[in-house]
Amino acid sequence: MTGVTVVTARVDGEAPVGFTANSFASVSLQPPLLLVCPAKVLSSYAIFERCEHFAVTVLAEDQGALANLFASGSGNRFSEIEWQPDASGCPIFAGAAATFSMRVHERVDAGDHLIMIGEVEAYECTGKAGLGYSNEGFFSLGLERRAADVPRSSDVTVGAIVAFEDKVLLLRTGDKWYPPQVESAGRRGSLTAIRYYLAAAGIEADFGPVYTVFDSQSDAAVFTYYRASVESPPPAAFGELVPVDDLTSLNYRSDAIGDMMRRYAVEYRQGVFRLHVDEELQGDAHLIGEDITL
Numbered sequence: 001m002t003g004v005t006v007v008t009a010r011v012d013g014e015a016p017v018g019f020t021a022n023s024f025a026s027v028s029l030q031p032p033l034l035l036v037c038p039a040k041v042l043s044s045y046a047i048f049e050r051c052e053h054f055a056v057t058v059l060a061e062d063q064g065a066l067a068n069l070f071a072s073g074s075g076n077r078f079s080e081i082e083w084q085p086d087a088s089g090c091p092i093f094a095g096a097a098a099t100f101s102m103r104v105h106e107r108v109d110a111g112d113h114l115i116m117i118g119e120v121e122a123y124e125c126t127g128k129a130g131l132g133y134s135n136e137g138f139f140s141l142g143l144e145r146r147a148a149d150v151p152r153s154s155d156v157t158v159g160a161i162v163a164f165e166d167k168v169l170l171l172r173t174g175d176k177w178y179p180p181q182v183e184s185a186g187r188r189g190s191l192t193a194i195r196y197y198l199a200a201a202g203i204e205a206d207f208g209p210v211y212t213v214f215d216s217q218s219d220a221a222v223f224t225y226y227r228a229s230v231e232s233p234p235p236a237a238f239g240e241l242v243p244v245d246d247l248t249s250l251n252y253r254s255d256a257i258g259d260m261m262r263r264y265a266v267e268y269r270q271g272v273f274r275l276h277v278d279e280e281l282q283g284d285a286h287l288i289g290e291d292i293t294l
């Protein structure tokens with residue numbers, strides 16, 4: 001698990017450059033030094049090899065789209081978003097957890113990357129929660145904790161959206177669909193409960209982050225769903241593999257499950273999954289990333 005940054009630089013007479021980096025680390029307090037490691041294959045590598053300054057924006061939990069923009073090979077990234085130049089002209093981004101303006105202190109050749117150590121010339125820390133990166137996906141540690149912090153008195157149902165290739169495992173009662181789910185006596189054991197439930201059906205799933213938490217006012221129950229995946233198709237008798245493209249047209253067991261599955265279909269196409277905690281539960285609505293229209 002790491003944080004996520006966007007590292008930028010600008011040299012006279014040339015367009016600004018930048019890339020998404022999780023190789024960011026603190027190095028020294030006196031003087032204040034930190035490092036990032038640009039790969040030698042970066043299209044911007046020649047700039048990072050000779051720039052005198054660079055800037056690091058530590059992304060906030062809702063800036064997954066910015067991380068994707070600076071990790072993909074799209075054209076001019078800086079024309080697609082708002083940015084401000086720091087005192088040396090290096091782009092920094094508003095709404096971040098922190099920004100650092102750096103003067104290059106030392107470069108160390110290291111295999112297929114360069115260790116670029118910089119001295120902090122200016123910084124700003126907003127106190128916003130940072131974006132995390134793990135298992136090729138973004139997450140928010142703060143929201144994971146809040147999602148797990150469900151009142152003990154509630155009944156908890158824990159489920160999983162289990163992906164296999166471009167399909168999702170669903171169960172059906174009549175024409176009402178729902179993901180595999182099980183009631184869990186204590187919240188602490190909720191992940192274990194759904195893991196065992198699937199394993200008993202012969203499904204060894206890899207579990208990712210919490211995807212959705214919502215409460216049902218009618219029966220004071222809390223529902224938590226994880227994202228998971230399998231490498232081989234689950235036994236046909238257990239449920240059906242439904243193509244993600246079909247998720248938007250099914251009838252679901254509850255409105256909340258329907259909302260979640262339609263959101264899953266949209267986010268699958270966008271390639272970014274966001275944690276959703278229902279506002280009834282936490283007194284606050286959180287989506288990692290920008291709002292989307294379903």
Ligand SMILES: Cc1cc2nc3c(=O)[nH]c(=O)nc-3n(C[C@H](O)[C@H](O)[C@H](O)COP(=O)(O)O)c2cc1C
Binds near residue numbers: 018043
């Ligand atoms: C979370 C994450 C962390 C990354 N960390 C680094 C890194 O530390 N160093 C690096 O060179 N590339 C890193 N990359 C890959 C680059 O962002 C990506 O290859 C780059 O934006 C491609 O830029 P280019 O098309 O200009 O070459 C990371 C990508 C992601 C998604």
